[in-house]
Amino acid sequence: MIEIKNLSFKYSGGGPQVLSNVNISIPAGHIYAILGESGSGKTTLLKCIGRFLQPRSGSITLKGRNIYEIEEREFRKSISIVFQQLFLFPHLNILQNMILAPMKVLGKDERTAREEAVAMLETLGIASLKDSYPAAISGGQAQRAAIARSLMLKPEYLLLDEPTSALDVNTSDEFGKWLTGLREYTTFVVVTHDILFVNKIASFGALMEKGTVREESDIGNIIKKHFPAFRQGMDG
Numbered sequence: 001m002i003e004i005k006n007l008s009f010k011y012s013g014g015g016p017q018v019l020s021n022v023n024i025s026i027p028a029g030h031i032y033a034i035l036g037e038s039g040s041g042k043t044t045l046l047k048c049i050g051r052f053l054q055p056r057s058g059s060i061t062l063k064g065r066n067i068y069e070i071e072e073r074e075f076r077k078s079i080s081i082v083f084q085q086l087f088l089f090p091h092l093n094i095l096q097n098m099i100l101a102p103m104k105v106l107g108k109d110e111r112t113a114r115e116e117a118v119a120m121l122e123t124l125g126i127a128s129l130k131d132s133y134p135a136a137i138s139g140g141q142a143q144r145a146a147i148a149r150s151l152m153l154k155p156e157y158l159l160l161d162e163p164t165s166a167l168d169v170n171t172s173d174e175f176g177k178w179l180t181g182l183r184e185y186t187t188f189v190v191v192t193h194d195i196l197f198v199n200k201i202a203s204f205g206a207l208m209e210k211g212t213v214r215e216e217s218d219i220g221n222i223i224k225k226h227f228p229a230f231r232q233g234m235d236g
C-alpha cells in the first residue's frame with residue numbers, strides 16, 4: 001500500500017500551489033488510475049511518489065515507511081516510473097536498453113542481465129523487439145518496451161504517465177489487455193485522462209481537479225458520478 005497524506009506541492013519560483021492537501025491510498029494488487037484534466041497535477045503527483053520531486057508538506061509512505069527513508073537502490077526496486085516521453089536510449093537496441101539498470105543498480109554481469117532481459121521479453125510476448133532500435137518500432141511497441149525495461153528491476157509499483165497518449169484506439173485497446181495480463185508482476189498506477197481506457201483496466205482510482213482530489217473510489221463509481229455521458233455511451 002502506498003499512502004499519501006496531506007500532500008502539498010509548489011514548484012520553486014513563486015508559482016501557484018500545484019498539489020493541495022492530497023490524500024489517497026493505493027492498494028497493491030490492483031490497477032489504480034489517476035484521472036483528471038490536463039494541468040490538474042497528475043504528473044506532479046506521480047513525480048512526488050517516484051521521488052523525483054520533494055513535496056513541501058505531507059507524507060508518502062510505502063507499507064508504512066516514509067519513502068524518503070528508503071535507501072536509493074531499494075527504493076528503485078519498490079517504485080519505478082515510465083514517463084510519458086519513455087526515455088528509451090535511441091542509440092541502444094531494446095535488449096541493450098533493458099540490461100542497463102540490472103547491471104548498474106543491481107550489479108549483475110552482462111550475461112546474466114541479457115538472459116533475464118530475453119526471458120522478460122518472452123514472458124511479455126514481445127521477444128521480437130529484442131534487437132530493434134527505438135526509432136524503428138511503433139508507439140505501442142515502444143510503450144511495451146519501456147515497461148519491460150522498468151520491470152527488469154521487479155518494482156512492486158510501476159507508475160505509468162499517460163501510457164496511451166501516443167496510441168490510436170485499437171492499439172490502446174490491445175495495450176490495455178496486455179497490461180491487465182501483467183498484474184501479477186507489479187501494481188500499476190496509471191495516470192491518464194483516457195476514460196475509455198481506464199474503464200477497461202482499472203479497479204480503483206482518484207479524480208484530480210486543480211491539484212486536489214475530487215474523489216477517490218472504485219472506478220465504476222467515479223465514472224458514474226463524474227462522467228455520466230460516458231456511462232450512457234457505454235450502456236446504450
Ligand SMILES: Nc1ncnc2c1ncn2[C@@H]1O[C@H](COP(=O)(O)OP(=O)(O)O)[C@@H](O)[C@H]1O
Nearest residue numbers: 011015018036037038039040041042043044045
Ligand atoms: N516544472 C514545472 N515548473 C513549474 N510549473 C510546472 C512544472 N511542471 C508543471 N507545472 C505546472 O503544474 C500544474 C500541474 O501540471 P502537471 O502536474 O503536469 O499536470 P497534469 O499532468 O495533470 O497535466 C500546471 O499548472 C503546470 O503548468
Ligand SMILES: [Mg+2]
Nearest residue numbers: 042043044161
Ligand atoms: Mg501530465
